[in-house]
Amino acid sequence: MIKYFLLFVLVTGTCFAQQNLKENFVPLKSSGALPDVFTQNIRNVIKDDITELNKQKDNNKSLKKTYLTETNYEIEKIVKSGNTLINDEITTYLNKVVDVVLKNNQTLRNELHVYTLKSPVVNAYSYDKGYVFINVGLIAQAETEAQLAYILCHEICHYTKKHHINGYVDTKKIERNGYDGKNKNDVLIEKCQYSKEKESEADIEGFKLFEQTNYNLKQAEKSFDVLQYAHLPFELVEFKKSFFETENYVIPKGYFLKEVSSIRNNSNEDDTKHTHPNTAKRKVSIAELIGNRDNSNKVDYVLGKEQFEYIRDLARMELCRLYLKRRDYPNALYAAYILANKFPENQYVKEVIAKCLYAISLHGKGIIKYDYDSYLENGFPSYSDIESYPQQLYHFIGKMPTNEWTIMSLNYIYRLHQKYPSNKQIGAYSDSLLKLIGNTNWGITDFVRVKKKPLLRDTLLLDSINAKIETKSKTDLIANLQKENTVKIEDTVYYKDVFVDLFMNDTEFVSKFPSANSLNAQTNAGFSTYRSRSTSKSKNEELIKAQAKIEKVLLLEPFYLKVDDSKPEEFQYTESDERQEQFITTVNDCAKKLNFETVTLDPGLVTASEVDKVNDFSVINDWFAEKFDANDKDKNPIFNTNEIDNVIAKYGTQYVMKIGIVNYRSKTGIKRTYYYGFIYDIKDNDIVYKRYVVYRDKDSKDLINAKVYQTFHELKHSK
Amino acid sequence: MRTRFFILAFIVLNTIVFSQAPGHLGKRFSIGYGFHTSPSVFNANGKNQTIIGRGGSAESGSPAFNAIHELNIEFAASSKWLTCFSARYYKTVYDNAESFNSSQVSGYSIQSSRPEGYYDVRGLTYTLYFKYFGKRYVAPWGRYVMFGPTVNTVKTTYDPSEMNIRAYKYNSSTGTSSDTTLAPFGAKEQDFVGVNLMLGIGRSRIYSNRIILDYGFNIHMFSVLSSLFDVTGNRIGGSPITPANYIESTVKQRIRGVNRFNLFLKIGVLLF
Structure with a gap:
């Protein structure tokens, strides 16, 4: 009893301990007791589900058994991914909204498990087992509590109408039967049509549920606008260059568009190949339902506007971090810019801006790269692909030369460093930018170190020239380009006063600022200390041996995947799950035999009270998500590092091990077994050990034992 | 003396690299039994049978195999x-397939230049050998090549x-001839020693972290190189076979x- 009371106090205490967003923001964390999905044996759950299914008369038992296996693993994967928030402020709030919606249906309420998913995508999902996931991106975009309520109603109806399981069965049937005499396109259209019907049904049934509440019915219709404009930032705020300007630093207007593009209305787009009806249709359908219904005394907020806005601000703050994780710096910068208008003294927001400025500088210098493995596959989007106010920022990023961007970034970040001298990261970015300037040796002698008259003439000259660049005739363009060449010589003038006050008053800045002849070799020292390793690499093996003594590692969710083309789909799940359990035992046994200390961080191996481990797993997982957002993974700088230091201190090691086996068997009997064991230094952003081997063989126990033992032995005997 | 040398070499070689040895889950030492077999190709079989038939001086085309038993420590x-x-x-036996030079037995009129019967052969081959495991494998698990000197x-x-x-x-x-038998082959028991170089390729698997199953093939280099002589029946060195050196030669x-x-x-047990 006391235990439950304490748990209640803990959970409610968390709910009431609001963050002071005017000053700072602490990334969202799970809290309280972990739900059953963390502790239950999934194979038993599947077994129970199938037993229950067998009791029913059903013609699609075989398909549904596969569905139950796949879905249970899918839900487990999502919940344990480190991206699902449990008992945090946003999830607690969402559950309160569900309480409001289902206040007259407690049975249904008890069947639901509503969680927040740390994803910037504007979306929500529900599963047949009552799991509803609402993305942070969606909450950040919602305009009112009522809109959130309607979206929840929509998802709840997907559950009550069993859309997920029926959709799975019917889609499989379409696939099985559909290809006879039809081309793939027809099958796709048929599947989309089916999906759209279910979505429309959820819209209508969701509305019926929604109208039983006291929420403003019009907000149901407006919620589709949120989805319609999900590609735009959560607010549209004019991007002003003055944000980065200081007394002695005025950015030329030429880097900015005179006017930004309008927002395209594609609400009535062709939805033939979409899983959802277009928003125009959905809005019409809901508008018809609203019709002449009495909407008086209905409200936008039941729980309160203040609370909603606070929760939304939390989501927006978190969104900045999620953009950083995806290395989507322009989006993160714009989001932080919006938040900076509302919370000008929020340290977290300023830090996000600093990170973005710094990252864009590194991108300009070619240190940060994107490739086909990146979320931003083609790098930063062109401003011409962006609509409305954010277009200004993308134009600015695209037009300002890298060296000038570096100066602007340093101007912002160094002053932030002055304000928050104990913030190591900001200090490191500032030092790194100074070194970048030193490395290029660019403009160093141009900077004014003693104050003199303002450089209005120079700025005006540049503005007048840049203003003409927008003209489109060929000859004008050529003439302007010629003038631009002259400007490039002169344009060093507009920023040469930027640091004058720092030169005059800040001894640290003066001491760190590079001299004209001090060409630094390292460009990003003090921030990302990636060192090249001697790598032994062949077609079937890759090895980096540990150079430093490693005595303890954090074992991050040992992985096992077994794929057998000759066996049913569900085999992959159950067999992989069983093998993973054995593999974890093997890994720990091998480490133990060699007296090598490991701490396993695996959301699949926690007790209900170990929410901290889930949070720590999430922090490290975020770190890896950012690191792996490119093919050249070893060199990616990491910006989501704020909480890493705490994890390192807590577990007493900066080394994180990822270890796993992937086994594949084709229908023709071709066998491949892939073994990998990597160790990353999450403090210095470095890979310190890497062993990757491919075998044309089955995943026999002796193979696994030998390789895992070898890995730990090599670590144990590293110098 | 020879045995002492092998033991000493074994200890010295292991001591040099002892500190680096991981073994399989820490177990480095194993003992095992091995069964070797070879198809009788070039008059290798005791009964002079051959798997390919009519090879060398074979008398029968029946398939035949040799068998060797081995004890090993690794x-x-x-x-x-x-x-x-x-x-x-x-x-094994040698069934006296070779003929000797009949003119070498004086005082007797030889009825057949091939001795009757057979003689028994008991061989013991000592090998100090090394297995080198492939890049992706960890001794004693995986694919390997092996080599080492042998003393037969x-x-x-x-x-x-x-x-x-x-x-x-x-x-x-009397001016008559009578049948008789001769056995001018020297001592009834004779010992011989030879050296060779063993090369091989194999694969070992480990079950229950204890049992080693090892399979592959090996060759003895000098035996392979001398195959041409054995097939053609020419003797190495070219000196004729006499009853006195008949056993040594054959x-x-x-x-x-x-x-x-x-x-x-081979099947082995990982001890410690």
């Missing part, structure tokens, strides 16, 4: 190297009532045949 000296020692034993010791025995030469003895006083050919190429299957 030590994982590093993650790539195993240092091993084995003793292989085989017991052979003891032959014959029974004169079985192995002999039928001849006519001419009695000058047993070497026999040993080469046994050791030339062998498939093997």
Whole structure:
């Protein structure tokens, strides 16, 4: 009893301990007791589900058994991914909204498990087992509590109408039967049509549920606008260059568009190949339902506007971090810019801006790269692909030369460093930018170190020239380009006063600022200390041996995947799950035999009270998500590092091990077994050990034992 | 003296690399039994049978195989190297397929230049060998190549009532000839020693972290190189076979045949 009371106090205490967003923001964390999905044996759950299914008369038992296996693993994967928030402020709030919606249906309420998913995508999902996931991106975009309520109603109806399981069965049937005499396109259209019907049904049934509440019915219709404009930032705020300007630093207007593009209305787009009806249709359908219904005394907020806005601000703050994780710096910068208008003294927001400025500088210098493995596959989007106010920022990023961007970034970040001298990261970015300037040796002698008259003439000259660049005739363009060449010589003038006050008053800045002849070799020292390793690499093996003594590692969710083309789909799940359990035992046994200390961080191996481990797993997982957002993974700088230091201190090691086996068997009997064991230094952003081997063989126990033992032995005997 | 040398070499080689040895889950030392077999190709079989038929001086085309039994000890000296020692034993016969130079038996009229019967051969081969495991494997698990010097010791025995030469003895006083048997092959027990170089390729698997199953093949280099002589029936060195050196000459050919190429299957136990 006391235990439950304490748990209640803990959970409610968390709910009431609001963050002071005017000053700072602490990334969202799970809290309280972990739900059953963390502790239950999934194979038993599947077994129970199938037993229950067998009791029913059903013609699609075989398909549904596969569905139950796949879905249970899918839900487990999502919940344990480190991206699902449990008992945090946003999830607690969402559950309160569900309480409001289902206040007259407690049975249904008890069947639901509503969680927040740390994803910037504007979306929500529900599963047949009552799991509803609402993305942070969606909450950040919602305009009112009522809109959130309607979206929840929509998802709840997907559950009550069993859309997920029926959709799975019917889609499989379409696939099985559909290809006879039809081309793939027809099958796709048929599947989309089916999906759209279910979505429309959820819209209508969701509305019926929604109208039983006291929420403003019009907000149901407006919620589709949120989805319609999900590609735009959560607010549209004019991007002003003055944000980065200081007394002695005025950015030329030429880097900015005179006017930004309008927002395209594609609400009535062709939805033939979409899983959802277009928003125009959905809005019409809901508008018809609203019709002449009495909407008086209905409200936008039941729980309160203040609370909603606070929760939304939390989501927006978190969104900045999620953009950083995806290395989507322009989006993160714009989001932080919006938040900076509302919370000008929020340290977290300023830090996000600093990170973005710094990252864009590194991108300009070619240190940060994107490739086909990146979320931003083609790098930063062109401003011409962006609509409305954010277009200004993308134009600015695209037009300002890298060296000038570096100066602007340093101007912002160094002053932030002055304000928050104990913030190591900001200090490191500032030092790194100074070194970048030193490395290029660019403009160093141009900077004014003693104050003199303002450089209005120079700025005006540049503005007048840049203003003409927008003209489109060929000859004008050529003439302007010629003038631009002259400007490039002169344009060093507009920023040469930027640091004058720092030169005059800040001894640290003066001491760190590079001299004209001090060409630094390292460009990003003090921030990302990636060192090249001697790598032994062949077609079937890759090895980096540990150079430093490693005595303890954090074992991050040992992985096992077994794929057998000759066996049913569900085999992959159950067999992989069983093998993973054995593999974890093997890994720990091998480490133990060699007296090598490991701490396993695996959301699949926690007790209900170990929410901290889930949070720590999430922090490290975020770190890896950012690191792996490119093919050249070893060199990616990491910006989501704020909480890493705490994890390192807590577990007493900066080394994180990822270890796993992937086994594949084709229908023709071709066998491949892939073994990998990597160790990353999450403090210095470095890979310190890497062993990757491919075998044309089955995943026999002796193979696994030998390789895992070898890995730990090599670590144990590293110098 | 020889045995002492092998033991000393074994200890020294292992001591050098001892600190690097991981073994399988820490177990480095194993003992095992191995069975080697070779198809009788070039008059290698005791009964002079051959798997390909009519080879060399074969009399029968029946398939036939040699069999060797082995005891071995192996030590994982590093993650790539195993240092091993084995003793292989085989017991066979030589059925006197070769002919000797009949003119060398004076005073007798030789009825057949091939001795009757057979002689027994007991061989013991000591090998100090090393297994080197492939890049992706960890000793003692995985694919490997092996090599090492071998010492072949052979003891032959014959029974004169079985192995002999039928001849006519001419009695000058009576002017008649009588049948008789001769056994001018030297001592009934003879020992021979030879050296060779063993090379092999194999694969070992480990079950229950304890049982090693090892399979592959090996060859003895000098035996392989001398195959041409054995096939054509030419003797190495070219000196003719006489009854006095009959066993010495033929047993070497026999040993080469046994050791030339062998498939093997070994089972071992990882001790510690």
